[in-house]
Amino acid sequence: MGLGAWLLFAVVLALVVGRGIHLADRRSPGSAAALTNAGPAPAVSVVPVRTGRRRVPLPPVGVGLAASAVALETAGYVARLSGATGPAARLLSMDAPYSLPRMFIAALFAAAAFAAVAGAARNPGRRTWWLAVAAVAAAVSTVKAGSTVHADAMTALAGAAGFAGAVAVSAFVAACGLAALTFVSRTERRDRRRVLGCLAGYAGASVGLGAVAGVLDGHWAVAATFLEETGEALAGVAFLVAVLIGVAPRLVLPAGWVLRREDDAASLEAPQRLPGAEGAARG
Helix, strand or coil, X not given: CHXXXXXXXXXXXXXXXXXXXXXXXXXXXCCHHHHHHCCCCXXXXXXXXXXXXXXXXXXXXXXXXXXXXXXXXXXXXXXXHHCCCCHHHHHCXXXXXXXXXXXXXXXXXXXXXXXXXXXXXXXXXXXXXXXXXXXXXXXXXXXHHCCCHHHHHHHHHHHHHHHHHHHHXXXXXXXXXXXXXXXXCCCCCCCHHHHHHHHHHHHHHHHHHHHHHHHCXXXXXXXXXXXXXXXXXXXXXXXXXXXXXXXXXXXXXXXXXXXXXXCHHHCCCCXXXXXXXXXXXXX
């Protein structure tokens, strides 16, 4: 009974509101009825509307890298589930030092670091930003390749403050790193959101999904590790593409796109400004 009363009230209210909107539309200056009863409309100034950002599609090389990442992590996942041992299983391990999946992620961040350094050398006006990005990418690549510093630090923190405390400290350190890079890039107007977003995604996969894997056991822990490592790999692909968009846009943007940003003339593969780029809005 109460539900029926509320339904009836909602219907009546909708009819009243709809009728009011209809009358307001008829009496508005731009409606057909208002134009019929009134004389010529006065001239109004037209305010140009800024078009939204175009979404950058994932280039073919990015699709290939993402597919390779998923394939490597899936091979390691299957090997872990099957209980395989030996050199092949060690090589395909999702989280063993110097395994193929980890070296793949490390190579992604190493390539991004080299690209960022090249961008800093090519564009002095953005040197601080790109060098900071290169430093972060190089650190991630070094730790991911074969270092056990992260695992050793988590073990030490877990022994001192418990597992929850270790995760909290790890999340705090990741947040501080992102905050520092955000401060360094406070004057940036491009690439900042993409790069920081990819790094945040990598940190979320490493810390968040790593914490989930740490509290599970058996097949569930293996599945959580698979999600963690796959998330890190895909974040690495996105990070590399984001860096290339900033320093070598013609490698990732469609050929028909006009480079609209003011300093695209300093990109690695576009030494001269393309026709039509002058005076355009910054992307």
